[in-house]
Amino acid sequence: MLRLENCLIENGGFSLRADLEIAPGSRIAVIGPSGAGKSTLIEALAGFRSLSKGAVYWKGKDLSKVAPGKRPIAMLFQDGNLFPHLTVAQNVGLGIHPNLRLDDAQQAKVKAALARVGLDGMGDRKPASLSGGQQSRVALARVLVQGRDLLLLDEPFAALGPALKAEMLDLVAELLAESGATLLMVSHDPSDARRIADQVVLVADGQAHPSMETAVLLDNPPPALKAYLG
Amino acid sequence: MADCAQPIGARTGIGAALVVAALIFGTLAAVVLRAEPGRGLGSADWAALRFTLIQACLSAGLSVALAVPVARALARRRFAGRRLLIALLGAPFILPVIVAILGLLQVFGRAGWISDGLALFGLEPVQIYGLHGVVLAHVFFNLPLATRLILQGWQEIPAERFRLAAQLGADARATRNLLEYPMLRRVVPGALAVIFAICLSSFAVALTLGGGPRATTIELAIYQAFRFDFDLGRAAMLSGLQLVLTGAAALVAVKVAVGEGFGTGLDRPLQRWDGNSTTSRVFDGFWILLAAAFLLLPLAAIALSGVPGLVGLKASVWTAALNSIMVATLSTALMLILALPMATAVALGRGTMIEVAGILGLAASPLVIGTGLFIVIYPIANPFALALPVTALVNAVMALPFALRILVPRAKSVVGRYGRLSMSLDMRGLPFVRRVLLPRMRAQIGFSAGLAAALSMGDLGVVALFADPEFATLPLQVYRLMGAYRMEAAAGAALLLLALSMSAFWILDRGGRWHAEA
Numbered sequence: 001m002l003r004l005e006n007c008l009i010e011n012g013g014f015s016l017r018a019d020l021e022i023a024p025g026s027r028i029a030v031i032g033p034s035g036a037g038k039s040t041l042i043e044a045l046a047g048f049r050s051l052s053k054g055a056v057y058w059k060g061k062d063l064s065k066v067a068p069g070k071r072p073i074a075m076l077f078q079d080g081n082l083f084p085h086l087t088v089a090q091n092v093g094l095g096i097h098p099n100l101r102l103d104d105a106q107q108a109k110v111k112a113a114l115a116r117v118g119l120d121g122m123g124d125r126k127p128a129s130l131s132g133g134q135q136s137r138v139a140l141a142r143v144l145v146q147g148r149d150l151l152l153l154d155e156p157f158a159a160l161g162p163a164l165k166a167e168m169l170d171l172v173a174e175l176l177a178e179s180g181a182t183l184l185m186v187s188h189d190p191s192d193a194r195r196i197a198d199q200v201v202l203v204a205d206g207q208a209h210p211s212m213e214t215a216v217l218l219d220n221p222p223p224a225l226k227a228y229l230g
Numbered sequence: 231m232a233d234c235a236q237p238i239g240a241r242t243g244i245g246a247a248l249v250v251a252a253l254i255f256g257t258l259a260a261v262v263l264r265a266e267p268g269r270g271l272g273s274a275d276w277a278a279l280r281f282t283l284i285q286a287c288l289s290a291g292l293s294v295a296l297a298v299p300v301a302r303a304l305a306r307r308r309f310a311g312r313r314l315l316i317a318l319l320g321a322p323f324i325l326p327v328i329v330a331i332l333g334l335l336q337v338f339g340r341a342g343w344i345s346d347g348l349a350l351f352g353l354e355p356v357q358i359y360g361l362h363g364v365v366l367a368h369v370f371f372n373l374p375l376a377t378r379l380i381l382q383g384w385q386e387i388p389a390e391r392f393r394l395a396a397q398l399g400a401d402a403r404a405t406r407n408l409l410e411y412p413m414l415r416r417v418v419p420g421a422l423a424v425i426f427a428i429c430l431s432s433f434a435v436a437l438t439l440g441g442g443p444r445a446t447t448i449e450l451a452i453y454q455a456f457r458f459d460f461d462l463g464r465a466a467m468l469s470g471l472q473l474v475l476t477g478a479a480a481l482v483a484v485k486v487a488v489g490e491g492f493g494t495g496l497d498r499p500l501q502r503w504d505g506n507s508t509t510s511r512v513f514d515g516f517w518i519l520l521a522a523a524f525l526l527l528p529l530a531a532i533a534l535s536g537v538p539g540l541v542g543l544k545a546s547v548w549t550a551a552l553n554s555i556m557v558a559t560l561s562t563a564l565m566l567i568l569a570l571p572m573a574t575a576v577a578l579g580r581g582t583m584i585e586v587a588g589i590l591g592l593a594a595s596p597l598v599i600g601t602g603l604f605i606v607i608y609p610i611a612n613p614f615a616l617a618l619p620v621t622a623l624v625n626a627v628m629a630l631p632f633a634l635r636i637l638v639p640r641a642k643s644v645v646g647r648y649g650r651l652s653m654s655l656d657m658r659g660l661p662f663v664r665r666v667l668l669p670r671m672r673a674q675i676g677f678s679a680g681l682a683a684a685l686s687m688g689d690l691g692v693v694a695l696f697a698d699p700e701f702a703t704l705p706l707q708v709y710r711l712m713g714a715y716r717m718e719a720a721a722g723a724a725l726l727l728l729a730l731s732m733s734a735f736w737i738l739d740r741g742g743r744w745h746a747e748a
Binding site for chain 2: 046047048067068069070073074075077080081083085086094095098099100142146
């Protein structure tokens with residue numbers, strides 16, 4: 001269980017409250033008007049923002065004081081998910097060991113992950129020689145080898161075209177089905193939520209609301225969401 | 231967990247800044263303690279102060295006054311070689327002073343090209359030694375800098391403004407009043423202040439072209455008090471005076487300074503609808519040719535006269551060249567050891583104090599630091615034996631402000647762009663430095679290392695204080711050959727020095743950019 005207990009996140013004059021629970025294995029879309037604090041919530045979970053009040057628990061363990069890289073979390077950002085000076089295989093290998101000292105078994109694991117996302121034999125290339133979709137696949141291969149319990153996506157596929165974005169979300173869904181990890185995904189597109197998420201957390205009016213069934217919420221949106229959806 | 235969780239600590243950078251501050255203030259304290267209170271300034275000291283101020287004012291005024299028409303011509307004309315000429319305007323920064331002086335002597339000196347030309351008409355040769363020689367050399371070095379600063383001002387006027395002015399029917403004069411004068415009012419004071427500050431601590435130029443009671447700068451007076459009279463008290467007092475002067479000037483320069491734009495292309499196409507008359511074309515052409523000739527002729531002179539001298543270079547010159555390479559290598563390494571942690575710490579937002587420590591190098595004079603180090607070292611070791619490392623250290627601190635200007639913006643963008651990704655992958659500390667920070671900053675590290683190496687290779691300053699007759703760097707050796715009137719050998723050694731400086735810059739700058747992904 002992921003539990004956000006009486007959390008208060010403050011950033012300048014902006015503040016966001018969250019008091020909610022998320023069951024392991026859920027796929028959550030975090031939606032809401034822009035500027036409502038969707039990314040802020042994800043960043044606080046990942047450890048890039050401190051909590052002014054409250055605590056975050058994963059399986060009963062308090063994560064609030066744990067460094068970002070030590071949390072059971074893999075995260076993909078809006079952009080800059082790959083290091084351009086490292087090869088594809090090195091970028092993936094970072095998910096196993098930040099020092100890139102990999103033994104043969106770990107190298108094989110990197111290779112297998114690349115094959116799983118459809119990039120077999122591309123390990124020696126640099127990110128710049130890949131298409132946008134292929135770069136996203138590299139990042140997902142790294143998520144795969146990280147093997148963390150939670151996956152946070154802060155709109156990493158926003159720059160891709162609609163068809164490619166759908167393809168990536170389907171790949172994410174497959175990988176989650178295999179690993180059983182829990183997904184929290186920021187999105188401003190309700191069709192993304194319908195495509196991959198079984199639950200939705202609405203962030204609006206300085207509050208992250210407890211999750212609801214995707215279809216229920218989107219079919220009968222509350223006023224704040226309705227204004228946003230139009 | 232702090233709000234600004236970072237992949238790396240700022241402690242090393244703070245440590246490096248403390249080392250720099252300790253070096254600058256420690257040597258200053260050593261100098262001040264040594265200065266005898268109540269002794270006051272003698273008439274020679276007042277003369278040095280007066281000369282320093284007069285030559286700095288004249289140099290700054292002339293450089294900027296000449297740079298305005300040159301920059302305007304470059305801003306509104308397109309011609310073959312324009313890019314090259316603008317790139318060349320950056321070259322004097324890494325050109326060894328002694329090389330330029332030899333070149334200027336061959337063009338403007340008693341036996342130079344201009345005097346030869348005058349002799350054909352039965353006229354007297356021109357004089358280069360004294361105030362006007364010092365100012366001439368300073369204009370040679372700073373006209374390009376002023377031109378770059380002012381050209382940048384011109385390029386920053388949005389093209390839309392010129393279009394609007396043209397649409398309103400503004401002629402050349404109205405355009406000047408509308409757009410160009412306001413820009414100049416903003417840019418010129420900064421350029422004047424920067425060049426004035428640079429010329430205040432002129433040493434090598436005054437050493438070679440000045441001298442005597444009527445053309446001695448304070449830096450030169452420090453050197454003479456130290457070297458000829460071994461009067462540490464007087465050297466210390468002059469150092470204090472110099473420090474007040476450069477400190478005040480640097481403060482003013484930083485206040486009114488404009489961005490220098492080292493690496494910018496300055497080549498944005500700018501369409502102008504005014505100034506298309508024949509007169510203004512001829513006028514612009516005249517200024518461009520004049521500036522190009524002024525910059526290129528002395529360099530051509532060195533190249534021409536240096537080649538014959540290269541053949542018979544003595545072993546002492548090669549030894550000096552080897553010393554210079556060692557000084558430059560050590561100095562570059564020291565600069566990077568100091569600058570990289572400092573730039574990282576600034577990028578982490580631990581700015582102010584560290585940036586101040588970096589700027590101190592601009593205000594501090596190398597001869598003051600040198601004097602202080604001598605006073606500190608003298609009781610415990612033979613300072614002359616330490617000429618090489620001391621020169622390297624002082625050169626590193628002098629290059630630091632420029633290196634930080636190159637490194638800090640890049641470090642900021644690397645930490646900003648990859649800091650969170652690295653932390654989410656648990657890459658902190660050394661893995662972050664080795665795998666992300668250094669590889670991402672390679673081009674900037676190469677550029678700043680190239681500048682530091684070239685500056686150190688060509689430096690004729692503190693080494694003149696510390697070197698005994700047995701030891702010389704290449705610039706010092708060139709100076710000694712000039713002093714012995716062995717001009718052909720001096721020109722040969724100067725050409726070698728020019729080649730070494732430029733190759734050091736080129737190799738390091740290229741090496742940094744080699745296979746570096748954007």
